[in-house]
Amino acid sequence: MSEPIIRIRDLTRHYEMGTETVQALRGVSLDIGRNEYLAIMGPSGSGKSTMMNMIGCLDTPTGGEYWLNGQEVSQLSDDQLARVRNKEIGFVFQTFNLLPRATSLHNVELPLVYAGVSSRERRSRASAALGRVGLGNRMDHRPNELSGGQRQRVAIARALVNEPSILLADEPTGNLDSTTSEEIMQVFAELHRQGQTIIMVTHEADIAAHADRTVVLRDGKVETDRATHGVAA
Amino acid sequence: MPWLEAVRLALKTIRAQKLKSFFSLIGVLIGVTFLIAVVSIVTGMNNYMEDKFANALIGLNTFQLRQRPNFTSGNVTDDMWREWSRRPRISYDDAAYIKAHVKTPVVYANFCSDRATVNYNGKAAKDIELVGTEPTYFDIKNYKLTAGRPFAAQEMQLGLPVLVIGSEVAEKLLKGVDPIGKEVTMYGLPYRVIGVVERQGTLFGLSLDKFVIMPFTAPARRWICPINILDHLIIQASGPGTMTIAMGEVEASMRTRRHLKPGQENNFFLQTSEAALEGWEKISKILITALPLLVSISLIVGGIVIMNIMLMSVSERTREIGIRKALGARRRDVLAQFVVESATLSTVGAAMGIALGIALAFVVRAVTPLPAAVAPWSIVLGVVVGVLVGMVAGIYPANRAAKLDPIVALRAE
């Protein structure tokens, strides 16, 4: 593995719940290389989403180190974190998280708005991204005029439009039927083939099987970390 | 985020929730409507009072030498009335004395008037202002004649019964005939019509064309200028500066003529159009002083309503805020989005208020004699006020939105 894009050491995250302290992550260490396709699995409550939020700079750790692209991000300010999210991270959520009143095109343009890209360039880059996920003909549709699979493709296009270092997907197929899930996995496989680093959380073994490495969390710790031979790759 | 983007977003949100947006901006709308309408009416009145009222009644750079004020503002006590009535009246001789002693070049016109009935061919025009004066009066009033001519100095010296009539009198008595040379009667005396004055319009809905003008020496003087007595002497200067000088000279000449000792009050009065405007100025000052209070109250209420609507909007759109933050929106981007949205909302309210205020001003102008005139500065102020109220009202809700934790926000619903 070349120099890792993500380097995590003894990462912890505690939540104070009144008098009780919930230890969502109890010291996770992990290296993720460029162009890796990683699946994170584990039972409910094991800390998968917490882990993804850390990696995606939506949340800051209680302890430990997190290096992204050679930069220690756990100490960054709010605005710096926003900038990292904008430039380095592409999110895909289980519930799509599209703006309901905006068209596909506008949804995909959003990260570019915050990157300060001119509106002309935004349009062309957003429509190119929609083309990449096979939705070139759905640019003016609103989320409620699209199927679940199509909504998730819009979300993927939005995650890709800023050419992020890593694509993060927290249960991207959790709300989709198996046929549609398979289609989304084909999109991921294609992106991975083009060199995209992907980190994906899933409950389903056959979804995780698309990745070439699987990390299993249990009680906020890494239980197993092994290579899988990505079936699609 | 570029602010134009934020405005576009705000307009979209407003359009998506028309009714709610309308109710939220109604306070600002009312405030700005008030502002525009009241300012329009007051400035309209000001223009009117200064241009038309003062000039129609007294004339430009003109003052009157009178026994007592004819436009009184404020309280006139019984004592003042008694003192005014005891004063000597202005006589022909007073006028002649002034004309002989004042050095500043000014134009004079002796003036007396009364209400009279003018008859022609069995028809009667009642309640006509009969003016007895000198030929200079036509210049002072800037009267243009549509037919005939004014009377000449010679006709005045001879006291000939000639008459220049107002356009409404001509309409009433001499419609369809050439008025020049026709013989009308007043007080049973025959008068020959020699001129018709161009239409002057109305003042507060009253006609300014119901008059006839004769030499003050003409036969009917018995009724309007009783032996040797004038209503007043009109004095017109060439400009505001000469008018002040002329007023000083007239005052000094009158004091000398009436043997007033230093310290003794004038027993005559110099009436200017400013004095006539005094009463109106008092009213307009009250209106303009009360206005900010009225406007502020509705703007504060409007601001509070907008703030609450924005707080509601922030909590309804928590998820959206989370999404935006996840995609890279900084605190200041979210802050700007909501402040701009609030300001846009409020400015839309202000714009509607401006439109409504102008409409109101026009309605007032159409259905009342009050001449409303929209003041451009009030429109600018309306817009500025709209933007400011929205920004101030938006800061607290926007700050709440900006401080939301992205994960908490994303989990909302």
Ligand SMILES: Nc1ncnc2c1ncn2[C@@H]1O[C@H](COP(=O)(O)OP(=O)(O)OP(=O)(O)O)[C@@H](O)[C@H]1O
């Ligand atoms: N904001 C929070 N406040 C308190 N506790 C939290 C919070 N977020 C997560 N936790 C706790 O941390 C632990 C890990 O949660 P996390 O969401 O990471 O689990 P997960 O592996 O993603 O589960 P799932 O598969 O159900 O999505 C859980 O016990 C959860 O209750």
Ligand SMILES: [Mg+2]
């Ligand atoms: Mg989870």
